[in-house]
Amino acid sequence: MRLVLVGPPGAGKGTQAKNLSAALAVPHISTGDLFRAHISEQTPLGLEVQEYLDAGELVPDEVTNKMVRERLAEPDAANGFLLDGFPRNVAQADVLGALLASEGHELDAVLEFRIDEEIVVERLLARGRADDKEDVIRHRQQVYRTETAPLLEYYSRIVVTIDAVGDVTEISERALAALRGEK
DSSP: OEEEEEEETSSSHHHHHHHHHHHHTTTTTEEEHHHHHHHTTTTTHHHHHHHHTTTOOOOOHHHHHHHHHHHHGGGGGTTTTEEEEESHHHHHHHHHHHHHTTTTTSSSSEEEEEEOOHHHHHHHHHHHHHTTOOHHHHHEEEEEEIIHHHHHHHGGGGGGEEEESSHHHHHHHHHHHTTTTTT
């Protein structure tokens, strides 16, 4: 199964990705994890990413695309994967589509974890992390609405919407049931 997870920051995508990856026996591929791995291993891509991060800039699509392309070429992703944090925008979605098509594949579904923004703000403030200030959280929500939410229209024919409010296990069960076509 080839899946993409979409949802606002704080919707629980990372937690759900781990659960779904185990249940579906496909690797969880997070762009954040890829960035950290490349940086810690000081690969050429990692050094490039570090330069952008040190300058306080976003990592350009071309660099992210290269990392994801390399990761999807690894043997454990041959029969499927769960992407978390990629694609982040329609341009990256085009790249992913072309990459999969070149291998004779396509995405099976895009799981949208839907949650009210006020619940996300409360959830993230409750974590108490230093970077979880309300203005920062709301800015990240706005960036999501502007850059990432358009993917829902792009992938409209394969979007599966999951209510992301509730117990972690309950949400995982909802997602798995939805992927099986159950209501």
